[in-house]
Amino acid sequence: MTDSTLLVLGGEPAPRLDRLSGRARVVHARDEESLAALLPSADALLVWDFTTDVLRGAWPGEGRRPRWVHTASAGVDRLLFPELTDSDAVVTNARGIFEQPIAEYVAGLVIALAKDFPGSWELQRRRQWRHRETMRLAGSRAVVAGSGPIGRAIGRTLAALGVVVELVGRTARENDAEFHRVYGNAALKDLLPSADWVIAAAPLTEDTHGMFDAQAFSLMRPTARFINVGRGQLVVARDLTEALVKGSLAGAALDVFEEEPLPPDSPLWDAPGLLVSPHMSGDTVGWRDALAEQFMDNFDRWVAGEPLVNVVDKRLGYVPVP
Amino acid sequence: MTDSTLLVLGGEPAPRLDRLSGRARVVHARDEESLAALLPSADALLVWDFTTDVLRGAWPGEGRRPRWVHTASAGVDRLLFPELTDSDAVVTNARGIFEQPIAEYVAGLVIALAKDFPGSWELQRRRQWRHRETMRLAGSRAVVAGSGPIGRAIGRTLAALGVVVELVGRTARENDAEFHRVYGNAALKDLLPSADWVIAAAPLTEDTHGMFDAQAFSLMRPTARFINVGRGQLVVARDLTEALVKGSLAGAALDVFEEEPLPPDSPLWDAPGLLVSPHMSGDTVGWRDALAEQFMDNFDRWVAGEPLVNVVDKRLGYVPVP
Numbered sequence: 259m260t261d262s263t264l265l266v267l268g269g270e271p272a273p274r275l276d277r278l279s280g281r282a283r284v285v286h287a288r289d290e291e292s293l294a295a296l297l298p299s300a301d302a303l304l305v306w307d308f309t310t311d312v313l314r315g316a317w318p319g320e321g322r323r324p325r326w327v328h329t330a331s332a333g334v335d336r337l338l339f340p341e342l343t344d345s346d347a348v349v350t351n352a353r354g355i356f357e358q359p360i361a362e363y364v365a366g367l368v369i370a371l372a373k374d375f376p377g378s379w380e381l382q383r384r385r386q387w388r389h390r391e392t393m394r395l396a397g398s399r400a401v402v403a404g405s406g407p408i409g410r411a412i413g414r415t416l417a418a419l420g421v422v423v424e425l426v427g428r429t430a431r432e433n434d435a436e437f438h439r440v441y442g443n444a445a446l447k448d449l450l451p452s453a454d455w456v457i458a459a460a461p462l463t464e465d466t467h468g469m470f471d472a473q474a475f476s477l478m479r480p481t482a483r484f485i486n487v488g489r490g491q492l493v494v495a496r497d498l499t500e501a502l503v504k505g506s507l508a509g510a511a512l513d514v515f516e517e518e519p520l521p522p523d524s525p526l527w528d529a530p531g532l533l534v535s536p537h538m539s540g541d542t543v544g545w546r547d548a549l550a551e552q553f554m555d556n557f558d559r560w561v562a563g564e565p566l567v568n569v570v571d572k573r574l575g576y577v578p579v580p
Numbered sequence: 581m582t583d584s585t586l587l588v589l590g591g592e593p594a595p596r597l598d599r600l601s602g603r604a605r606v607v608h609a610r611d612e613e614s615l616a617a618l619l620p621s622a623d624a625l626l627v628w629d630f631t632t633d634v635l636r637g638a639w640p641g642e643g644r645r646p647r648w649v650h651t652a653s654a655g656v657d658r659l660l661f662p663e664l665t666d667s668d669a670v671v672t673n674a675r676g677i678f679e680q681p682i683a684e685y686v687a688g689l690v691i692a693l694a695k696d697f698p699g700s701w702e703l704q705r706r707r708q709w710r711h712r713e714t715m716r717l718a719g720s721r722a723v724v725a726g727s728g729p730i731g732r733a734i735g736r737t738l739a740a741l742g743v744v745v746e747l748v749g750r751t752a753r754e755n756d757a758e759f760h761r762v763y764g765n766a767a768l769k770d771l772l773p774s775a776d777w778v779i780a781a782a783p784l785t786e787d788t789h790g791m792f793d794a795q796a797f798s799l800m801r802p803t804a805r806f807i808n809v810g811r812g813q814l815v816v817a818r819d820l821t822e823a824l825v826k827g828s829l830a831g832a833a834l835d836v837f838e839e840e841p842l843p844p845d846s847p848l849w850d851a852p853g854l855l856v857s858p859h860m861s862g863d864t865v866g867w868r869d870a871l872a873e874q875f876m877d878n879f880d881r882w883v884a885g886e887p888l889v890n891v892v893d894k895r896l897g898y899v900p901v902p
Binding site for chain 2: 518539
């Protein structure tokens, strides 16, 4: 297989793929045009710039095309256009890299909101000493939308801090090995009224698109806080802003947005009680190297004819948890 | 004992002591003068305003005085002037109320610093999208100065987040039931060079006064962060500021200060990389009622002639952990 061609799509800095040297011809595409030109001769495609949308337009209608597509991200929502879904190409993702960092990030946001760190640091800017009472985490209640590895890592971490956690996912299950049960998405409306924390960490699918809308926000407590570390499209941003303005929700933190980078004129930048961060919850130092290593491990399996890990169920839109 | 007199020293709002009604005569002192006048006729003293320093000046030289002094705080450093220490008065404190909230607060500060929340929210103010790589908590190393209930709660909570924790206290012990060992204060200098997080949560005593000084900061990594939730006097603030200015320390968060409220002209308000909060790490909603309940529970024991809980070793300056 030394003759196999690996096509890398975009992303700066480029991945360090030293281990592949002499074992694959590595070519790089930076835009839709070069991608379209190179795809028919590629055996495998590494979507390194997972924010790009150009693959759909460049995908060959018929004839030769990659048999394996790997994306350096947990979410595959940008990849699963019908022509790829219907093709026999195997899609794999970066499951395993982001779970723990994202869980830490969410735990930090929860505590920051419970203890009003933003308020303290704003008072610091004004050199004002103003003691406030804060919220105790232990015994508070969180609903986590997303029962995959990221949702589970978040749930586990919050539970370690004494938070009572309910997981919501596509498939309800009694007797979950880790959480006593997992609720189906339909149960969300029954769980929201008693939640102090609502965390969106679901894959973006037809089922989850816009799942946090005006109706969902209207079911939350006025003291509740909402956090999104999944995909921007899980949330109807306009409805969230309205809920914050009306005070029917106490606060929110968004790390992901429908349009990224968030445009400078977006009203989200200064919506009341909303914390914005630039899609970085999972990106700890060394994350790019970890992503490249993970891909190369799968490349070794591919070359050896072994089953790939992290194979996405293209119909479901994520790697199913066993 | 319905004739016993309980003297309450300061603090707004006053404690809710309904359960004592008809069982004790409750009188209030607001300043040194009224305190001095009332102390000789008081059987017990509740130091409700634990920030006050007036007790020392008002304490009766000889003759009648309270046999029991309870402070609504974990630290007793302001209480232990020689005349009280040498007297036969029993001193009790608020051990049990603040541990978990403070541990949550510290965990939040650690994550906020690891993930650069202050940077993200500053960028948000400027409507700037700037992705950064952040630090992973799991596998990082913390040294917690303070092996009492608060230090332990902090250690336990950080350990639950995957942080490797070393506790430092007055008494070194191998085979600690919860942490594999506890180091003596003398070991601090050996532990600091490998710590990512240094947390001050020790009681303020002669041994711990100024324990975080220029020498200690010089032993820390330039990437390390320092957090103080104990007492301001554990730290030589000038030395901390210098370390931050020099960049020999990456950041710090202080919730306690030598002078509280922190004066508006203090250089600490805008020291580089320093987060200031107004002595509130342990004060979750309902804390005042919890403090009053705890005192009244001890009052019941006192009236019944039972041993009080949370008895401070006045020589050590804290409630010894068994």
